[in-house]
Amino acid sequence: MHPYADEGPRQVSTFGPREFQLVLLRRMADFQQDLVLDALAELGSGRAEMREANRRWQAMLHSRRDRRSAVGRYRSVLGPPERSGRRALGDLDTEVLSWPVPLWPSLRFEVVSLPGGGAVTEWLVRAPGEPGPDLRTVEDLRPWSCTIDEVARAYAPARPLEGSAPTRWRLGFVAADANGERHEVIAEFTWGLLQRLPHVEPVGDR
Structure with missing residues (x-):
């Protein structure tokens, strides 16, 4: 078992950048549990604290007393x-x-x-000035390696598709694999970061 998998949540009163990163990870855990566990270890956190941070975030979003934009x-x-x-x-x-x-x-x-x-x-x-990934083939589309805008540009024309939940987006496009065979691809993103390819199907030449 991962050392940070199931420890109890930290008792903290603040909600800052560290807790917000846990909120991002909570949605990504639906698709990439191993990557999320590694990220939690980097934060010195675990799944229980991640769930608690997400609960507090959702409470802020739905609070009638919180009038902030x-x-x-x-x-x-x-x-x-x-x-x-x-x-x-x-x-x-x-x-x-x-x-x-x-x-x-x-x-x-x-x-x-x-x-x-x-x-x-x-x-x-x-980030401005940071080099993005070299996206050419289906194999280049690795989880957490690229953002939705990078994929949309690299595999244009990409079709925006309805996401499966809030903070999730999907793109549909055609891309070649390393052998040159073309595929219909659907890419799914959470908070704008690539999570998985739920659909990759050969389409042949058109």
């Missing part, structure tokens, strides 16, 4: 953003904020928000 909530948990700026989204002018995530040093947690603080997207992206 999504951006306000992230600021309170993660502190001042590392970077902030503006981005056009169609006719809308959005604010883009990002924070470092120590478990994934080359990534950032990015929130794109509308005027008033409502979030459009809340997910992991590649």
Whole structure:
């Protein structure tokens, strides 16, 4: 058994960047338990504390007394953003904020928000200046190796598909394997990070 698998939850009153990373891991544990256990070990944590952090996060999201916007909530948990700026989204002018995530040093947690603080997207992206993976074949699509925007660009045109739960997204696209055979692929992401390929089916030449 993994040494950090089933210890009791820490009794902590704060909820900060460490606890938020546990929230990210809780959703990823549905698909990549071994990777999550390794990440928990890196944090000196375990599944019980991960579940407790997620419970507290969900309580914040659904609290009637918490009137903070999504951006306000992230600021309170993660502190001042590392970077902030503006981005056009169609006719809308959005604010883009990002924070470092120590478990994934080359990534950032990015929130794109509308005027008033409502979030459009809340997910992991590649940090500015960090080299992304070289995505060419199906075999290059390894869990936790790439983000949803990187996959969408590398295997364009990719089709956005409905996710199976909040914070999950899926993309459908055609990609060749290392032998040049083409496949219909569905890639599933949690918090914007690749988790698995639930569908890879040869399609032949078109």
